[in-house]
Amino acid sequence: MQFTVHTLSRLMDGISAMSISTKGIVIETKSVKKLYTWQIQSQPPAILLGKITPKIQVFTPESSFKIRIQGCDLDAAQFELQKLWLSSHVNKLTQSIAKLESLLEKRYLSHGLLLTAQKMTSELAGYWLNWSLDKRFERHLAQTRFTLEEVHTWQQQDIDEFREAYIKKQLRDYEGYFDSVASKPLTMAQRRACVVVDERQLLLAGAGTGKTSVMIAKVGYLLNAKLANSEQILMLAYGKDAADEMQQRLKNAYFSATCRTFHSLGTYILGKVEGKPPTLSQLCHNEKKKLQFIHDTLVSLCQDRAYKQRLLQLLRAHFEYKKNESEVDFSASSVVRLVKQFSDLISLYKQASSLGSLQNLETEFEDLLSVFRPVITEYQLYLNNEQTIDYDDMINRATKYVKEGRFKSPWVHILVDEFQDISLVRAELVKALLGQHTRSHLFAVGDDWQSIYRFNGADLGLTTNFTHHFGSSTVMQLDKTFRYGQDLLDLASHFVCQNPQQIVKQVRAQSVPDVPSVVITPEMSANAYTLVIKQIAMRHSGHTSVMILARYHKQLPSKEELMLLNDQYAQLDIIAMTFHAAKGKEADFTILTGLDKSSVPAVRQKDQIIEAFLPMLEAYPNAEERRLFYVALTRAKRQAYIMSPSEPSVFIKELESQF
Template sequence: MKFRLRGHSYPQLQHYLEIHWVNTHKARLLSSVRAIEQLLQHRYLSVRHWAATRAVVAELAKYWSGWKSHTQMHRVLQQAQCTVNELNAWQEEDLAQFREAFVQSQLSRYEAFFDTVCGHPMTQAQRRACVVQDERQLLLAGAGTGKTSVMVAKAAYLLHSKQAEAEQVLMLAYGKEAADEMQQRLKDSKVTVECATFHSLGLGIIAQVEGHKPKLSALCLNDGARERFIADTLASLCQDPQYQRDLLALLKNEFSATQQSQGPDLGSHAATKLIRQFSEALSFYKQALFLGKAQALSQEFALWTTCFRPVLADYQLYLQKEQCIDFDDMITRAIDYVRRGQFCSPWHYVLVDEFQDISPLRARLVKALLAQNDKNALFAVGDDWQAIYRFSGGDVSMTTHFADHFGQATIQQLDMTFRYSQQLLDIASEFVCQNPNQLVKRVNASNVATSPALVARPDSNDALSTTIEAFLDLTAEPCSLLILARNHKFLPSSEEISSLAQRFPRVRITALTFHGAKGKEADFSLLLGLHQGSVPARAHNAAITEALLPESELYPDAEERRLFYVALTRARLQTCLLVPEEPSPFIEEVLALATEL
C-alpha cells in the first residue's frame, strides 16, 4: 500500500505512520493472543503446544516487544502486547510454574470426578497422571499401585473434560485376560472406548483393509503341530545332498551330534532340540526380517541361517496355501497397511498398559498409528521393575530409555501401593534396585503390617501344611494363598492342592510359576523351589536365540532379579520363603536386607 502525506511535520508523519502500522497489524496480534489464551486456559501446556506457542510468540515479539509508540494504544492492545512480552521472556521455571498452576486448577475443578470415577477416591499421584496430558507420557506404576485404575480414569477424564471423543481413544493391553479386565473396569465406570490386545488390534486393521478377517494358522496355536511340520519339512529338504550335509554339520556344531552316513536321524535328541529351536525362531526371525536385522544374523550365523531359511520359506508357503496368517503377520501386515495409508487411524490418544513388556515390533505399530495424526498422544503405563518377558521379545529399554525411543516425554510415578506393607515394600525395592539400571521410584505403602511381612521357614516334607497353619493364625477370615515357584516341577500337584484345600477349607489355594503370578495377588504367598541353580535360573539360550532377542543387559541376572521381585510382591499380609539346604543367593540377599531394614 502506498499513500502520500504533505504539509506535515516529522512528528506528525511518525504519528500517522504508527497509527497505520497498528491498525494494519493489530488484528493478527489480537487473534493470535486470543488463541494462545484459549489454549493456556483449557489445555495442559504440552511439549507440542508450548513449541507452537513459543514460535508464534517469538514472531509477534519481533514486531511488538520493542514497540515504543507515542500513540495511545487501546487498552486491549496494550494487554495483548504485555502478554507477548511476558511469554517471550519465559524460562523453564516459568513454564513449570504455569503447568503446575494448571494441574492444580484441574484437580480442583474435577475433584468430585476423581473421587468417584473408579468407585473410590484416587490418590493425588493418580489424579495428576490423568490431568497432565503430554504428547509422550510415561507413568511408572509399581506393583499394587493401581495402574489399571489410572488407565480407566485417564480415558474417562479425556472424555469428561471434552478433550477427546470416545472413538478417538484406544487402549491397548498386553494379553487377552488383561484386556478383558480393562474392558470390564471401563464398563463399570461407564466409559465406552475401544480396548484391545496388540494382536486383536492388528487383526481388526487387516480385516478393515482386506474386507474380511483372516484365518489364524493352526500351526501357531499348537507347538506340537508346528514342530511336526518342521520335522516333515527337514525330511523333505534332506532329499537335497547339499542341504543334508549342511544340516548334519549344524547338528554336530550346535548339539554335538555324531556324524551319520545315512543322513540325519530326525528322531534323535539333537534333531529334536534343533527342531524345537527352529520352531521358536520362526517368530523372532520373521520379526528380524521386518525390522531389517536379518542380514547381520545371516553373516554371523551363516550355517544356521543356511539351514533355517528354507524351513521359513516352506512355512510361509504353507500359510499362503492355507490362506491364513500367524501372530507376527497380524502385527507386520497391520503396520504396512497403516504406513501406506490403507488404514486411517481414528485414534488421537493411545493408552498402553504393561509397557515394560512391549516388543520392538509392537512399538513400531504404536509409532505408525501415532504418525498418522498430527494431534497424537501416547500414554504408556509400566514398571521396569517387573519387566520379565525378554524371552518372548519384551524390550525393557523401551521403558528405561522411553524418550530415546518415542521423543521428549513427561515421566511420572505412582507413589502409593495398596497391596502390601512398608516392610515388604522396602525389602523388595532395595532388592530389585541392586541393579543400578533400574529406574529409582519412591513408593509408600498404604497399610502398616501387624506381623512380619516376610518370613522364612526350613523346606521340609510338611512345610506346606505348617506354613498354611501359621498363615491361618494371622486371620480368622477366609483367605487366599498363592504357592509360587520358578518352575512347574517345584509346584505341588493338583492332587496335593486338593488335599490341602480339604484340610484347610478357609484357604483358597492357587499354584503358579513366578511368571504366571504377574498381575496376581492374594492374602498370603508361599515361595518354594528356591534352590541354588534354580533361582536365579541358570539355563542359557543358544547364541542364535540370544541374537534374535532384544539386547541383553550387562547386570548379572537382571531379569531373574526382577522376576524374583514379582514373586516377592504378591501378598497383602505375609510372604513366606521356604529355604532349602542349598538356598538361592537371592534368599540370602533378601533375608539380609530384611535384617538391615
C-alpha cells in the same frame, strides 16, 4: 500522507519522491516506482532525528532503509505511520494471542503445545517487540503485547510454574470426580497423572500402585474435560483377561472407549483393510503341532543331498552330533534341540525382518540360517496354502497398512498397559497409529522393575529410554502401593534396585503391618509348603487366598494335590502358578517354593543365535531373573513365605542379609 523528500536523499540515494497511503509506502526514483505494502513491513516505520535532517526508516523482512525527509510534524507523522501499519497487522496479533490464550486455558501445556506457542510468539515477536507503542494505542494493545512478550520470554521455571498452576486448577475443578471415580479416592500422584495430558507420557507404576484405576480415571477425565470423545480413545492390554477387565471397569464407571489386545487390534485392522478378519493358523496355538511341522519339513528337505550335508555340518558344529555320522537321526536329542530352536527363531526372524535388522545377523550366523531359511520358507508356504497367518504376520501387516494409510486410525489418545513388556515391532505399530494424527497422545503405563519377557522380544529400553524412542515426554511415578506393607516394599525395592539400570522410585506403602510381611522358613521336604498352609488355615477362619509360586511348573503341586488341599481347607482358596504367570495377580498369602541355588536364578545355557535376535542383554548379572523374583515377592497382600531349602538361592541369602 505526503512527505517531502530532502534534497540529500535525492542526491545520495536517487529518490525523487515518496508517498504514503493505506496501501503502503511508494518510493520513486528516476527509473522505477516501488510499493512497500504495510503487510511486508516487519514493524512500523520509525521517524529518526538525524544530525542534519530527520529520516524515516522502513523495515522489510530482508533489510531496512532510511530516507531523509523535511517539512512535517514529526510526532503526528509517527502516530499516523503506526496507525497505518497497525491497521494491516493488529488483527493477526489479536487473533493469534486470543487463540493461544484459549489453548493455554483449556489444555495442559504439553511439549507440543509449548512448541506451537514458542513458534507462534517467535514469529510475532519479530513484528511487535522491537519498537515502542504510542501511548494512544496502549488501551487496545498493551495487554495483548504483554501476553506475547511474557510467553516469548518464558524460561524453564516460568514453564514449570505455568504447568503447575494449570494442574492445581484442574485438581480443584475435578476434585469430586477423583474422589469418586474408583473404589477409593485417588492419591495425589494418581490425580496428577490424569490431568497431565502430554503428547508422550510415561507413568511408572510399581506393583500394587493402582495403575488400572489411573487408566480408567484418565479416560473419564479426557471425556469429562472434553479433550476427547470415546471414539478417539484406544486402550491396549497384553492379555484378553486384562482387556476384558478394563472394558468392564469402564462400563461400571459409565465411560466408553475401545479396549483391545495387540492381537485383537491387528485382527481389527486387517479385517477393515482386507474385508474380512484373518484366520490364525493352528500352529500359533499348538506348540506340539508346530514342532512336528518343523520336524517333518526337515525330513522332507533332507531329500536334497546338499541340504542334508548343510544340516549335518550344523548339527556337528553346534549341537554335539556324532562327527562320523553320515545320516540324520531325526529322533536324536540334538535334532530335537534344533527343532525347538527353529520354532523359537521363526517369530524372532520375522520381527527382525520387519525391522530391517537382518543383514548383520545373517552374516554372523550364515551356517545356521542357510539351514533355517528353507524351513521358514516352507512354514510361510504352509500358512499361505492354509489361507492363515500367525501373530507376527498379523502385527507386521497391520503396521504396514497403517503406514501406507490404507487403515485410517480414529484414535488420537492411545493408552498402553504393561508398557515394559512392549517389543520393537509392537512399538512400531503404536508409532504408526500415532503418526496418522498431527496431534496424538500416548499414555504408557508400566514398571521397569517388572520387565520379565525379554525372551518374547520385550525391550526394556523402550521404557527406560522412553524419550529417546518416542520424543519429548513427561515421565511420572505413582508413589503409593496399596497391596502390601512398608517392610515388604523396602525389602523388594532394595533387592530389585541392586541393578543400577533400574529406575529408582520413591514409593511408600499405605499400611505398616503389625506382623512381618516376609517370613523366611526352612524347606525340610518337597511338600513343606503344606505346613505353611496349615498354619495359615489355623490363624484365619474367614475366606483367605493363598498362592503357591515357583520358578518352574514341575516345582508346583499337581492339580490333584491342589484339589485335595482346597478340600482339606475349605476357607482357603489355594492356587499355584509360576513366577511368570503370577505377574498381575495377588493373594492374601504367597508361598515361594523351589528356591534352590540351581533353580533361582535360572541357569540356562545361552543359545547364541536366539540371544542375538533378542533385545540387548543387560550388563548386570541375572538382571531379568532378579526382576522375576521381585515380581514373585510382591504378590502377597498380607505375608510372603519364602521356603529356604538346604542349598538356597543366592537371592534368599541376599534377602536374609537385609533383615
